Amino acid sequence: MILNPDSLKPIYIQIAEWLELEILQDAIKSDEKIYSQYQLAEMFNVNPATAAKGLSLLAEENFLYKKRGLGMFVAPQAKERIRQKRINENLQQLVFEVVAEAKRLQVPPEELVNMIQRATQQAVKEE
Amino acid sequence: MHCIESKNLSKTFDKIKAVHDLSFTIEENKITGLVGRNGAGKTTLLKLIAGYLLPTTGEINVFGRNPFNNLQVAANLIFIDDQLALPENLSLEETLAAVGQFYPNWQAELARALLDYFSLQPRQYYANLSKGMKSSFNMIIGIAARCPLTIFDEPTVGMDAAVRKDFYRALLKDFMQYPRTIIFSSHLLSEIEELLDDLLLIKAGEKYLHLPLDELRNYAVGLTGRESIIRKMTGQEQVLFQQKLGRDSIYLVARNTFDQQTLQQARLQGVEISPVATDDLCIYLTAQHKGGIDDVFSRN
Amino acid sequence: MMSFHETNLLSVTKKQFIYKLQANLGILISLMIIQLLALLLSTAGVSSMSVGTNLTIINLKIISGDIIIVFTLIWAFIVGYNTAGNAYRLDYHFVTNRLSSNLASGCFLLLTSLLAGITATFCGVLLRVLLYFWRDLLTTKGLSMAPALLMKGSYVTVLYACLLSALGYFYGMLAQRNKALTVLIPVLFFGSLFAAAKDTRAAQLFRQVLVFYFSESSLALFTLKIVLTVALLFITIILFTNRMEVRK
Numbered sequence: 001m002i003l004n005p006d007s008l009k010p011i012y013i014q015i016a017e018w019l020e021l022e023i024l025q026d027a028i029k030s031d032e033k034i035y036s037q038y039q040l041a042e043m044f045n046v047n048p049a050t051a052a053k054g055l056s057l058l059a060e061e062n063f064l065y066k067k068r069g070l071g072m073f074v075a076p077q078a079k080e081r082i083r084q085k086r087i088n089e090n091l092q093q094l095v096f097e098v099v100a101e102a103k104r105l106q107v108p109p110e111e112l113v114n115m116i117q118r119a120t121q122q123a124v125k126e127e
Numbered sequence: 128m129h130c131i132e133s134k135n136l137s138k139t140f141d142k143i144k145a146v147h148d149l150s151f152t153i154e155e156n157k158i159t160g161l162v163g164r165n166g167a168g169k170t171t172l173l174k175l176i177a178g179y180l181l182p183t184t185g186e187i188n189v190f191g192r193n194p195f196n197n198l199q200v201a202a203n204l205i206f207i208d209d210q211l212a213l214p215e216n217l218s219l220e221e222t223l224a225a226v227g228q229f230y231p232n233w234q235a236e237l238a239r240a241l242l243d244y245f246s247l248q249p250r251q252y253y254a255n256l257s258k259g260m261k262s263s264f265n266m267i268i269g270i271a272a273r274c275p276l277t278i279f280d281e282p283t284v285g286m287d288a289a290v291r292k293d294f295y296r297a298l299l300k301d302f303m304q305y306p307r308t309i310i311f312s313s314h315l316l317s318e319i320e321e322l323l324d325d326l327l328l329i330k331a332g333e334k335y336l337h338l339p340l341d342e343l344r345n346y347a348v349g350l351t352g353r354e355s356i357i358r359k360m361t362g363q364e365q366v367l368f369q370q371k372l373g374r375d376s377i378y379l380v381a382r383n384t385f386d387q388q389t390l391q392q393a394r395l396q397g398v399e400i401s402p403v404a405t406d407d408l409c410i411y412l413t414a415q416h417k418g419g420i421d422d423v424f425s426r427n
Numbered sequence: 428m429m430s431f432h433e434t435n436l437l438s439v440t441k442k443q444f445i446y447k448l449q450a451n452l453g454i455l456i457s458l459m460i461i462q463l464l465a466l467l468l469s470t471a472g473v474s475s476m477s478v479g480t481n482l483t484i485i486n487l488k489i490i491s492g493d494i495i496i497v498f499t500l501i502w503a504f505i506v507g508y509n510t511a512g513n514a515y516r517l518d519y520h521f522v523t524n525r526l527s528s529n530l531a532s533g534c535f536l537l538l539t540s541l542l543a544g545i546t547a548t549f550c551g552v553l554l555r556v557l558l559y560f561w562r563d564l565l566t567t568k569g570l571s572m573a574p575a576l577l578m579k580g581s582y583v584t585v586l587y588a589c590l591l592s593a594l595g596y597f598y599g600m601l602a603q604r605n606k607a608l609t610v611l612i613p614v615l616f617f618g619s620l621f622a623a624a625k626d627t628r629a630a631q632l633f634r635q636v637l638v639f640y641f642s643e644s645s646l647a648l649f650t651l652k653i654v655l656t657v658a659l660l661f662i663t664i665i666l667f668t669n670r671m672e673v674r675k
Binding site: 174179180181190196197198199201202203205206210211212213214216217221225226228229230231232275 | 430433435449517519
């Protein structure tokens with residue numbers, strides 16, 4: 001993945017979010033070792049201190065735990081907790097923005113709901 | 128530990144203050160970007176750190192010592208810029224060998240491999256290289272020397288974008304193997320920002336900002352929308368840049384001291400909130416006029 | 428983790444000396460060219476005079492190796508001057524301070540003076556050999572030379588080369604510090620030469636200086652004079668450059 005330099009989000013948060021995505025998509029499962037700060041720094045071409053900050057962000061939220069001398073591991077139930085967090089924060093935020101845009105365009109709520117349902121059906125079909 | 132400590136450092140050339148009352152510290156084993164406009168005093172500052180120049184007033188300490196004419200400091204730093212003068216009678220490989228003997232951590236194999244990667248012929252002569260290739264060769268010396276303090280002053284002059292990218296990556300990889308204090312001055316902040324720990328921004332010889340790069344990204348926001356709404360939410364002191372768009376719209380860059388709620392509110396009122404590229408931000412921060420070049424023309 | 432590396436003056440000076448040698452190998456070629464040129468000029472004779480009547484003309488030619496020595500000393504001066512310029516231009520990119528740079532330059536000039544002095548003497552020998560085979564000689568005064576005399580000749584030439592290259596280095600360093608001095612010093616020098624032609628006080632002083640260096644008959648005293656002068660020049664330069672800013 002390439003980081004988005006135009007995002008308001010600091011690089012370390014973008015790295016943390018990418019790691020969350022890896023966990024959500026089962027690329028790294030519970031109690032498996034996650035990438036080290038140096039691996040991340042190489043992957044994203046960023047300063048290792050920045051990568052470390054991304055990791056410690058996840059550790060603070062207890063999505064990761066440290067094993068002395070071995071590195072960071074994915075916490076049990078991390079996946080489910082990340083899912084909950086992202087629903088409450090990201091998805092909620094996106095919904096607000098969609099609603100605001102609908103309001104600007106004078107789209108009535110019913111039509112907005114319809115649009116969402118249609119989009120959902122399409123996404124299911126593509127899978 | 129501090130690698131560099133500067134206290135009220137000033138340097139005057141013929142009554143012109145190149146560096147003025149600069150105080151800062153640079154931590155050991157961090158990569159710091161030095162940014163500023165042309166003539167802001169970047170090179171003068173770096174030469175004071177390297178011990179080439181004498182401060183007019185104030186103090187500079189490198190590894191806890193005064194760097195001027197100091198052999199111990201000189202043995203632990205390397206200064207790479209595009210003014211590097213090398214013996215004309217030596218080929219590139221001979222030059223690497225001759226230079227390498229000065230540095231206890233010199234990586235002869237790495238230097239040779241980089242030479243090869245960047246298509247520099249070992250038998251070539253430095254004087255016959257193009258500007259970009261000279262820069263490449265200088266950077267190879269800077270990386271291979273593995274000095275505890277490595278200073279790059281505009282090292283990528285003349286390099287094409289692909290070579291620059293490779294070099295940033297080479298620098299990062301070598302930095303991870305051998306952490307050291309690196310100062311990197313460049314006009315191309317957007318290219319190097321991801322490598323950096325900290326940013327030191329100077330304006331007219333004075334320190335303007337010194338902060339971790341992550342904070343710079345959050346330092347300001349761009350607001351686009353109805354002028355009346357945006358004016359209401361920003362104080363005059365926050366404004367870094369403004370540009371009128373259409374009849375009553377405006378693009379305004381402001382210091383990001385807003386809380387999430389204010390931003391959310393603004394978004395719902397149709398204000399578009401965008402990040403400000405660090406390059407642009409530095410331009411706004413170091414500008415003399417808030418309207419930029421437009422100010423000159425709007426007066427006439 | 429990268430740790431601070433302690434170094435010392437001696438090891439840095441040594442490295443710098445080697446670096447200077449590598450960077451300046453070309454000057455050895457210039458020495459050979461200069462001496463060959465001087466050799467060729469010498470075979471033509473340094474001075475000649477003709478005496479005679481309507482019937483006979485005697486051409487008297489004096490041939491000596493002095494030109495070789497003079498050329499070599501001029502070369503030594505130029506090398507000194509260039510070494511100062513190169514030191515200022517090249518040294519400060521890598522590990523150096525002002526003292527180590529001057530010391531390394533001093534070692535370098537000592538080496539070039541040694542080479543110049545010895546080769547100049549041998550060129551003198553070569554000149555004699557050439558003359559022996561090529562020319563009809565009226566007199567062969569000084570054609571053969573005792574080894575002891577040869578050694579002494581070399582030794583003196585080396586010392587003169589040291590003096591001249593130290594002077595060149597001194598002048599070169601002054602010039603680096605202040606461009607106006609590049610003009611001022613030659614003006615003063617040649618001015619005093621002209622003044623020396625007249626019989627003024629300054630002229631007397633100037634002549635005394637020349638006598639002091641060039642008419643010393645005791646080898647030990649001569650050595651002492653040169654060594655002290657060279658040391659004085661270098662100490663002055665070291666003090667003078669100690670606060671010098673570089674790479675402006």
